[in-house]
Amino acid sequence: MTVPLRAEDRRMTTSVESRRRRPTRRQRRAAARAGAGTDARGVQPSLVEIIPAPVDPAPGPVETLAAELIPVEPVTTVPGVVAGSSARIARWMSVAVMPALEGIAAAGCVLVLCRGLSAALVVGVAVAIGVRLGERGRRRLTLSALDDVPVVGVVATVATVCGYAVARFGAPVTVALTAAAAVFVSMLVTRSLFYAVLRRMRRSPRFRSRTLVVGGGEVAAALSKAILENPEFGLEPVVMIDDRPVSGAASGPVPVGPVQPLREIIDRDNIDVVIVAFSNTADRAVVSALRECDRTRCEIYIVPRFFEYLSMTGNMDRIRAVPLMLVRRDVHRSLQWRVKLAASRLSALTALALLAPLLGLIALAVWIDDRSAPVLFRQTRVGMHGHEFTIFKFRTMRPANEHESQTNWNISADSRVSRLGKILRKSSLDELPQLWNIARGDITLVGPRPERPHFVDHFESTIPGYSHRHRIPAGLTGWAAIHGLRGDTSIQDRALHDNFYIENWSLWLDFKIIIRTVGALITRPGS
Template identity: 45%
Template sequence: MTIDHESVPRPGGPLSARRLLGTELLERPAAGPRARPAPQVGRHRRPLRSRVALPAGLLGCDVLALAAAAALTTPGPPPLAAALLGLLLPLNLAGGLYRSRLTVSALDDLPALAGRAAVSTAFAVTLAACLGRFVPGPAALFRFAGLLTAFTLLACLGRAAAYALLRRARRRRPSPTLVLGAGQLGQRIAAVLLEHREYGLRPVGYLDSQPVLLAPDAPLRLLGGHDALESQIRRKRIHHVIATEGAADDAATAAALRTAARLGCRVWVVPQLREYAALGRRGTDQLWGFPCLPLERPAVRRPGWVAKRALDVAAAGFGLLLLSPVLAACALAVRCDTGPGVLFRQQRTGLDGQAFTLLKFRTLRPSNEHESATRWNISQDHRMGAVGRLLRRTSLDELPQLWNVVRGDMSLVGPRPERPYFVMRFGQAYPEYQDRHRVPAGLTGLSQVNGLRGDTSIEDRARFDNRYIESWSLWQDAKILLRTAVLMLHPDGS
């Protein structure tokens, strides 16, 4: 279930971590700022009203439209209209009809509104018929068709009014915006924003790490490189960041965008290759004809993360209660094998590069703290007794980490935590390794269930861990937990 032993490959093939830590890694230079643990970043968020005004207004439009349509068509008893509302709003929310966008249009929303209203109506009619509250007939079905038509038209009219008010508010109070990339595309995007204030974005300057010569009469100036992003966001109270010039493919720019997202900014990417917009990605927007792709919010800021934390606490707490006899038996066996101090405490690196104390059952007693912090692998240590080998082989020594989950130091699913010493070493070799700390560490993770445990590649493991973070969902967590349970039936001691 858990992995504490890793290796780093050399370009021509795999290289054990023990050899690399002793020779090759010590000779490699640091990879710049990303080689250090990610700092604790204070968030600088947009004002609450600017984030909730549009979604709340659109939600209110739909509620009023449905109430007015029900009053006009009288399709059935009030509970039926309530059931229709209860089905329609979640469908609209899942379809992104309440999200904030750069380009807003009631006609763009019309097909999605009509389709989801039809699905909700069908479910409501079926539910009412099953409960005996409604007897289908030609007249009743005709009234439901009228309800559907009336709601769609009224909702579109309400959204048209809401969008008109939104454009007016955006012109009056545009949000400060940074443009990453001062090249030709970046300057054209800035010109569009200055000319078309209905987008609600007011560019305040460029950030570009490459030397750029701007015209003397240019309306915006270069504020620095990517390393000035955080200071400029705080100084100018930036709410939006727009990246240009192939930013999605540039590692330094990608790191800057992640920093902006952690600070609470809304991040957009304008790709040079327009065909990116044809991929049909959900949420694709446009700025005066330029395709504009929104960067997904960090996983820890999505609504589902609250459910993940609740699941962690409930499952870990229940696991501690259910496995209390097993925990007691393991503690007694460790006490008899290694003497007093059945719990082994070790510093590990978690969310945002912050250290926490990880708990395990002791499988051997290290000679000193330095050995505990810097020795790579103890699986073949002659000091480990039969009890320790059994605990490690069955992963029972990891059970106390359920308490780390309850405390909030870890999650059930996430990148496996490593000791700060090795985090520094691996971060020097592979800058992507530091990106694993965007979410809390986990008992198990995507890399582990794909066989990347034991003496395997650090580079591959970091790639899988970052893939997990960038595509996170509750269902993905459930799949990883199920696959972990299957793997635990065939323990291999790693």
């Protein structure tokens, strides 16, 4: 028979239990000796305190409407392929559907207020383009319309000004100001409804992205815990990898495995998102593994060092109080990259046509200088992904046998360079036949300079990051070349500059490199 406790007994029992949980003096001294950062009870504070447990707010009218439209499915195990496809659909919605909806809403407001179809079309298209450019094709982890108010305000203002200037409302400025305010409100309401629907979708496992967490420290454990408690982030932690995880990560709900090649895990487990937290793996090894994932379709987020001190800027998102930096994905699938390749080939063909007389004169001079040797120098070089091709130059040296040509590291003071060859090298005219390589698609105008297979094999085994410079096509000039890193210069510095160029590539960067190359040829011939 159970005897009910009196109030005094209950208070006494509570007091005894609290004393049992309180650490002893010996435990507090041991904790103090263990290191700094413990509190008065001798308990090491956890990073989880930075990410407090969520408090479910009462659903508002927007969430209630979304709940009626999209019922949440019960939590079940969803196959990786199915989940990945559904997660890509959810991402496509935020990239394509949201700009269209906001454009339609803005156009409707202008049409009602200004009675002008042309003005409504201009504003609607401008809003859709502005929202699309603002999203930049990236996934949004934290969905908050209030966070987007500044961007929405700018887009609404610019779109309304475009409509007023191009379509000419034929109305006073006050009407335009009213239209701008209406466009702003319509965009904000549309975005709030869209985010509510998207959050509702993400609560279903079918629409969550399979996530790999690199790291087994407190940051990784706290992130995994926050993701599991907040399905509206749209992530589903599948596995954490770290050779020496902390106890909080090892005992958590997300399985922890040893460090393995990221590419294998991504392909095997159909990973959509990679989050790089702090781990015991060397940074250089992590960077190398991430570069191997360039050709995958997964998104990569990195927890920046000293994130507690950083302010969120640019291409950053957050999970609770931890900022995440979105790493730019493979640009080789972008429209800009296709423009680069097409422009390189077109420029090379145009240059070959315009410079045909000069090429003929140089070829004649080389033939007269040494009639027993070929006019063009041919050599095997290594391009994108290790593909070998034949590069063409005007011959500037006495011929060597094939083995010597492929394995000797030539320098500018080589005695085999002819007098005409010195002139061609100093003016860089010997490089002109490589325009044919560009026209064929072997190389592009701007990129890492190609090297011979013998030296590529040697450098890849001795120079960190050298193999990663082959992620893109080689080039006639490049970031390393305009910084004087050509010829007999540091290979390690070349690799650093080439990889910097790849990570930061843009059409504008290519344009700057071309301008600086032309300037160097004029002011510093032979550089």
